[in-house]
Amino acid sequence: MNNHRLLTGLLVVTLLSGGVRAYGQKRQVMTIEDLFEFAETNSIQLRPSFSAEEEALKEINVARNGRLPDINASLSFSYIGDGFTTKRNLSDYQKAPIPHFGNGLSVNITQPVYTGGAVTTGIELAELKSTAARYATELQRDNIRFQLTGFYLDIYKCGNLRSVIENNISQARKVLEDMKARYEQGVALRNDITRYELLVSNLELQLVKVNNTIDILNRNLAVTAGLPDGTEVLPDSTILARSLPTAGENWWQQEAAANAPALKLARSGVDMSRKAESLVKSERLPKIGLQAAWTIDGPILVEVPPINRNLSYWYVGVGINYNLSSLFKNNHSLSKSRAATRHAIEQLDATRENISLGVRADYIRYLEAYEELKTQEKSVELAERNYNTTATRYSADMALITDMLDAANSKLDAEQGLVNARINIIYYYYKLLFTSGKI
Structure with missing residues (x-):
């Protein structure tokens, strides 16, 4: 019993000190869009893509130099x-x-x-590479935005979960005080108090873990977005009140076909392969x-x-x-270029199929999240009613302590499920935006 009290005391001290949470952090309320805008200019993970895009632009100027005269002295x-x-x-x-x-x-x-089209084709190929670099940047930007969305919504979910646990701890302590009073009156068992103290200890431990998880998520969010060290992001409390679009699956499929960066990148891959094939063919032509x-x-x-x-x-x-040897030496190079073009076309088809499947899956999950929310709201209502009824029955000595524990755990599970259901709607909406290239 002394060990149990010692453990409880340590947990309470840890809880009061905020777990491993660091003090001195700068709290800042931010929307998801605020994070996206900040990451656009500050995310380290996005800088290599910008550098690659700039390098591709320089390559166009290099290719255009092929039109200038060669001067040798x-x-x-x-x-x-x-x-x-x-x-x-x-x-x-x-x-x-x-x-x-x-x-x-x-x-x-x-x-x-x-030059048999070699210079013009080289310039066009460089321009296609620049376009592909821009699409690669868009894809990386979307990946970072979706990653930030995941961190952001997880922080929101854990914050709500923390409130649920804190509320359950408060209720459990009130029940525990009532038990101790009943024990003093001789109408409750010491074992009942011990079991409920264990419930409170478990809830306190859950609260410590949730606080630590929020700290980890905040650190990941701040680093990914390029926020200053020590920034603690507080999610916008109005996010759940947003009116989300209710467009059908066909609309999302059309948007994905037109905007998905992965599809754009695959299409540019086909164009580059065809230009490379034309470049190989130009080697068979005379140069004047x-x-x-x-x-x-x-x-x-x-x-x-x-x-x-x-x-x-x-x-x-x-x-x-006129390099006459190219008539028989370029056969293998031309066959390789044609094979690369076929591979790029097949890769485009595979990418298009994967995105279509992804949009359909995300759309189904999006609708499912609304149904889950309705179910969880009903579950919370029933769990709350069951808990109040059980607490009344226990006060009247008509229920056992196990009934109280079961009712408390059911209530906690239902409330946690409701938190998750609300966040899942937002998550799958942004997942649809990510898959369709509109995030």
Whole structure:
């Protein structure tokens, strides 16, 4: 009995100190939309997506550089040793003095005119990659928002659950005081008091666990949203009073088909695969460009004896380059690109199917949450009535302590179920928004 009292005392002290809750936290009432807006600019988990999006935009400029002319310039200085001449049979050796200082300067300009579509396709492919990066950012943003929604609603649920437990603790203590008074009058057993003290201790332990869970959820929420350290988010108490849309499943399916980032990303994957296939095909086509060049070299070594002067010349023209080996070397690359396109199309079909199934499941759960709420409201009403009746019967010595314990536990379970049912409606609504890409 002493150990039991010691345990109860420790739990009470822990409860009064707030469990492991840290003091000095900044409390702030925030709506879910407030969290979304704050996370947009402060979430660390979203920054890599923004960086990838910026990198993809830079890649477009790199691809556009393919339309600019190629300009090459070279400058050289050299030491040229003396030469010699011989007959064809290597006899009759004669030394051939050569000017020792050599120099060279050349400038070459090539302007692509026709590349078989390689430059244009490369630019379009870079633009598609940029679009895909934007869709990937949207998908990551939706994931973070839904994660924040889960933390937020769990905090709300635990907060309501804490109120339920605190109310049950208050009622249990009143019953316990009544039992002790009846025990002093000799109409109650000491064992009844012990069993109800155990009930109170269990409720206090549940309260400590709920407080600790709220602290953990708040920490996760603050870190994910990028909130300042020590911020304690208090959910908006009006969230359950919102009027939620009652659109049918077809509307949600249409919205998902048009807005789901995963679908957009899969579609852009198909477009990129087709562009990559066109890029491989362009390698089989000739490349045409305008050319202009100017060269000055010295000395002139093609004359015998060499002429110690510079020779300069320039030219303009059209250059045609055709890699004939690509006609038989690119077959495997083209087959690989076509296979990648088929894979992207199949991936798009699979993604579309998964999203459709997800919307249907979420919509069914959304409607089910309303039915669950009606059932839980009735359960709370019945449990409350049963508890009051049992308490009256127990006061009149017409019920056992086990009946009181069962009634108290049933009441607690019903009230907890009601809390969960109310939150589930909001949760599945946001789950529908997440799956359909409208969160």
